[in-house]
Amino acid sequence: MACTTVLVGRNASNDGSTMIARTDDGHFDVKKMTVVGPEKQPKKYKSVLSHVEIPLPGNPLRYTACPSVDTSKGIWAATGINAANIGMTATETITTNPRVLAADPLVELRKAEKRGEKEIPGGIGEEDIVVLVLPYIRSAREGVLRLASLLEQYGTYESNGIAFNDEKEIWWLETIGGHHWMAKRVPDDAVVLMPNQFGMDSFDLEDAFGKKEAHLCSADLREFIAENHLDLNQNGAFNPRDVFGSHTDMDHIYNTPRAWFMGRFLTPHTYRWEGENADFGPESDDLPWCVVPERRVAVEDVKYLLSAHYQGTPFNPYSGQDTGKRGIYRSIGINRTGVTSVCQIRSDVPDPIRGLEWICFGSTVFDALLPLYANTGSLPAYLSKVETEPSTENFYWASRLIGALADPCFSACIQDIERYQNAVAVRGRQIVREYDRKMTEYGDFSGIEEANRKLCDMAKEETGRALGKILLTASEHMKNGYSRADN
Numbered sequence: 001m002a003c004t005t006v007l008v009g010r011n012a013s014n015d016g017s018t019m020i021a022r023t024d025d026g027h028f029d030v031k032k033m034t035v036v037g038p039e040k041q042p043k044k045y046k047s048v049l050s051h052v053e054i055p056l057p058g059n060p061l062r063y064t065a066c067p068s069v070d071t072s073k074g075i076w077a078a079t080g081i082n083a084a085n086i087g088m089t090a091t092e093t094i095t096t097n098p099r100v101l102a103a104d105p106l107v108e109l110r111k112a113e114k115r116g117e118k119e120i121p122g123g124i125g126e127e128d129i130v131v132l133v134l135p136y137i138r139s140a141r142e143g144v145l146r147l148a149s150l151l152e153q154y155g156t157y158e159s160n161g162i163a164f165n166d167e168k169e170i171w172w173l174e175t176i177g178g179h180h181w182m183a184k185r186v187p188d189d190a191v192v193l194m195p196n197q198f199g200m201d202s203f204d205l206e207d208a209f210g211k212k213e214a215h216l217c218s219a220d221l222r223e224f225i226a227e228n229h230l231d232l233n234q235n236g237a238f239n240p241r242d243v244f245g246s247h248t249d250m251d252h253i254y255n256t257p258r259a260w261f262m263g264r265f266l267t268p269h270t271y272r273w274e275g276e277n278a279d280f281g282p283e284s285d286d287l288p289w290c291v292v293p294e295r296r297v298a299v300e301d302v303k304y305l306l307s308a309h310y311q312g313t314p315f316n317p318y319s320g321q322d323t324g325k326r327g328i329y330r331s332i333g334i335n336r337t338g339v340t341s342v343c344q345i346r347s348d349v350p351d352p353i354r355g356l357e358w359i360c361f362g363s364t365v366f367d368a369l370l371p372l373y374a375n376t377g378s379l380p381a382y383l384s385k386v387e388t389e390p391s392t393e394n395f396y397w398a399s400r401l402i403g404a405l406a407d408p409c410f411s412a413c414i415q416d417i418e419r420y421q422n423a424v425a426v427r428g429r430q431i432v433r434e435y436d437r438k439m440t441e442y443g444d445f446s447g448i449e450e451a452n453r454k455l456c457d458m459a460k461e462e463t464g465r466a467l468g469k470i471l472l473t474a475s476e477h478m479k480n481g482y483s484r485a486d487n
Contacts, residue, residue: 004332005092005194005260006302007163007170007290008482009186010347014296018170020163022089022363023301024078027382029338030069031078031396032386033359035378037062041135050109050122052154060135064357064374066339069386074127077134079341081355081374084138085167086487087343090129091160094174094198095246095255103228104177107155112468118367121334123155123178140164144183144216147173152218155179161194167347167354174198176244180224181230185214191266191297192292195258195332198245201289202390203238239473257282257315257329262305266293282315282329299358299369302342307333307364318410333365335403339396340364343374349436352445356432359383362399364418366406368424370395371432373448380456395456405470409477413470418467427458 008019023032041060046053048071061084065077079089107123132150137143143164156180162173172192173183184200186192192199205222208215218224225231227244234241259283264273270291271279273422280287309331310316316325342358355374360367374378382395390397402420406413435451 002196002254003092004194004196004306005089005161006305007165007172007186007192007194008297008302009170009188009190010168012191012293012297014298015346016348017344017346018087018165018167019297019299019302019344020087020089020165020170021306021340022079022163023094023306023332023334023340024066024338025334025336026068026338027078027457028336029076029474030228030291030386031036031338031361032236032394033064033066033067033339033357033372033379033383035062035376035384036135037377038135041131045128045132047122047124047128048072048126050057050107050125050157051119052121052124054124054150054154056132056385060378063134065130065134065378066341066359068338069388075131076127077130078177078339079192079343079357080134081343081345082134082137085351085354085373085375086134086137086143087165087344087345087355087357088130088134088137088163089341089343090133090162091126092162093126093196094159094161094194094195095196095248095251096159096177096198096244097246098179098232098470099228102243103224103230104180106157107178108157114344118396122157125156125158126160129160132332137164140166141168144171144173148181148183148218151175151181153340154177159198161199161295165276165343165345167345172200174240174244175199176218176221176367180218182208182217182221182240183215187290187292189292191293192263192290193259193287194289195255199289200240201286203240205238241289251285252283253328254330256284256287256334257288257310258308260284261308261310261313263287263291265308267291267295269294272450282285288289290403299342299344299371300368303358303360303364303369303421305332307338309333321410322332329367331427335363335407338362342369350440350443350445353436353439353448359395360399361396363403363407366403367399368421368459370424370455371427371428372455373435375445376448376452380453382456382460385431386486392464392467394475395459395463398460398467402463402467402470405435405467405474409474412473412477415467416469416473420462423462424459427462428455431455431458
């Protein structure tokens with residue numbers, strides 16, 4: 001699935017929290033946000049797409065999830081935070097190369113072609129990974145290790161990147177072929193920028209096969225590289241992106257420009273991003289996997305990055321100027337996003353309220369990001385009661401409607417869109433501050449569900465107001481409009 005991921009280390013964030021964020025860019029997938037209690041977690045999991053069956057441990061934790069409403073093609077839980085305050089987002093589809101796939105093929109479903117022949121199940125994929133991992137981990141590192149064991153045993157049918165966070169650490173895992181993998185702890189002072197490519201551009205093999213402090217990988221990775229002549233690096237340097245990733249013309253249009261825009265925003269003076277002597281351009285193959293931002297990063301910055309459409313550059317598809325370059329690169333904020341989440345694990349509040357999950361449905365360019373307390377047994381109907389038929393009674397469909405109406409008349413609507421997004425952000429933060437203070441002061445965390453109801457009531461109010469304004473503007477810009485009055 002074509003997504004964009006941003007990971008923010010605790011010393012790079014404005015409040016000492018860790019953040020893992022991703023746009024889930026399916027094909028207009030109808031999404032909802034739910035809570036999965038231990039009693040709802042299956043004892044045996046069967047993948048709809050690959051038909052693999054996997055027995056599950058008997059001690060699952062409660063967790064939030066953002067599954068598809070139509071489960072005919074699987075759950076696609078996407079993202080969540082569990083009761084131990086561990087966040088997960090899965091997955092960022094990444095690229096690889098023929099050398100890797102020839103050496104360790106993807107594990108694809110092989111259906112029986114004739115009577116008496118047995119079907120051979122495929123491996124695990126994005127459809128499955130959150131359900132298989134998130135309920136059973138109590139640290140970000142544990143997330144890597146559980147997922148790694150599943151990859152080694154069952155394999156995968158696609159190339160993916162997966163992030164985990166707890167209050168101190170973020171870990172990023174990338175699959176290599178069908179069964180191999182590598183994972184790296186995100187530096188505390190850094191922000192990772194991931195646009196659908198194999199991302200890691202450095203990796204300490206000595207640490208991975210030694211102390212394992214910040215690097216983990218398949219036990220036979222060195223032999224795998226050597227036996228299959230995968231190492232293209234020169235002068236003893238080890239760049240896993242060159243070994244396992246891709247450098248295609250399509251990357252230059254679809255993937256790398258997104259990392260360029262995000263790096264340009266976070267480090268405008270550290271590197272030269274434009275002009276003849278630029279360190280990096282939008283089609284550079286060597287854009288850094290992570291950067292140290294020039295200022296600390298807040299949730300609003302993450303939302304801005306994941307809403308980006310190359311504003312301030314010649315590539316902005318909404319620009320009123322004909323630059324000759326409008327829309328040539330794939331935007332970060334696109335039309336078919338189902339859900340965007342920021343899993344934020346805080347360290348300056350008591351354990352029961354450390355996990356905040358920020359949710360945005362629909363195109364991030366036009367829609368608002370709503371904070372919610374993750375440590376809850378249920379969520380309001382505005383988030384969880386979503387059907388495949390459109391309805392303004394839920395956040396998903398109301399958000400989709402705003403985006404579809406605003407896009408054709410962007411310049412006329414953008415002011416109201418910004419006011420709407422800011423109103424939800426401001427009022428959302430105010431409610432979180434209020435309940436953080438109340439619950440911390442009294443040591444009573446039974447107010448979490450009340451806080452989430454209040455947050456959803458606010459979002460419904462602001463979204464309805466914004467939808468009315470955008471609908472009026474879109475109506476005024478219809479092509480069959482004329483200025484002569486008919487009365």
